[in-house]
Amino acid sequence: MSQFDGASYFNSPAHKATVIWLHGLGDSGDGFAPVAPHLALPEELGVKFLFPHAPVQAVTINGGMEMRAWYDIKSLDLDKRADAQGVQQSAQRISDLIDEQIAAGISADKIILAGFSQGGVIALHLAPRYQHKLAGVMALSTYMSQPELLAEQAIHKDLNIFMAHGEFDNVVPLAAGKQAYECLQEQGMAVSWQTYAMAHQVCEQELEAIRQWLVERLS
Numbered sequence: 001m002s003q004f005d006g007a008s009y010f011n012s013p014a015h016k017a018t019v020i021w022l023h024g025l026g027d028s029g030d031g032f033a034p035v036a037p038h039l040a041l042p043e044e045l046g047v048k049f050l051f052p053h054a055p056v057q058a059v060t061i062n063g064g065m066e067m068r069a070w071y072d073i074k075s076l077d078l079d080k081r082a083d084a085q086g087v088q089q090s091a092q093r094i095s096d097l098i099d100e101q102i103a104a105g106i107s108a109d110k111i112i113l114a115g116f117s118q119g120g121v122i123a124l125h126l127a128p129r130y131q132h133k134l135a136g137v138m139a140l141s142t143y144m145s146q147p148e149l150l151a152e153q154a155i156h157k158d159l160n161i162f163m164a165h166g167e168f169d170n171v172v173p174l175a176a177g178k179q180a181y182e183c184l185q186e187q188g189m190a191v192s193w194q195t196y197a198m199a200h201q202v203c204e205q206e207l208e209a210i211r212q213w214l215v216e217r218l219s
Helices: 035-039 084-103 118-126 147-153 174-186 204-218
Strands: 006-009 017-022 047-052 056-059 065-068 111-116 136-140 160-166 190-196
Touching: 017 084, 017 118, 035 204, 047 084, 084 111, 084 118, 111 118, 111 204, 118 136, 136 204, 147 174, 160 174, 160 204, 174 190, 190 204
Parallel strands: 017 047, 017 111, 111 136, 136 160, 160 190
Antiparallel strands: 006 047, 056 065
């Protein structure tokens, strides 16, 4: 039985593909759920969106306040920002969710792993290391945990990755996203990089690009 806890969206006659979209710190799966109908993907693609909730836990930089988080943040220094153990635990949880989709008959090459901010960190950590090659990764306004380990640990170095970042992001600096992009590019991955005149958020122009990319990857 599925252990999925979160929001979902599905309006197609047949389930042929899945997008698993991970939210940012303090948000929930409900936060990005309205994006799915807004994207208005063609019904014939049969895309089901899953927006899992991160667990509730204490976050050090927020004074130990409990909130939904994929991992603890103990420092704002980029090389210490993502708690490696927490990243691995959340990555395992999402790996299990992907396994469920495959067991239900959805091929790995019809599964997209997407994430915003903290969620993007999990997506970028998991997808290159996951046992099956996914259709693609969407990493929005995010950065990378332990980029120095990617070359050694990545199983798939030919992933297709869509990255986007706000030029005025005051939460995850633009340079942090660019660093992740360059690291992925060095491994030979098919990674694209887009910036938009926005802060730590998504914008309409970005959503249009996301829609086009999803259609291309899942057609």
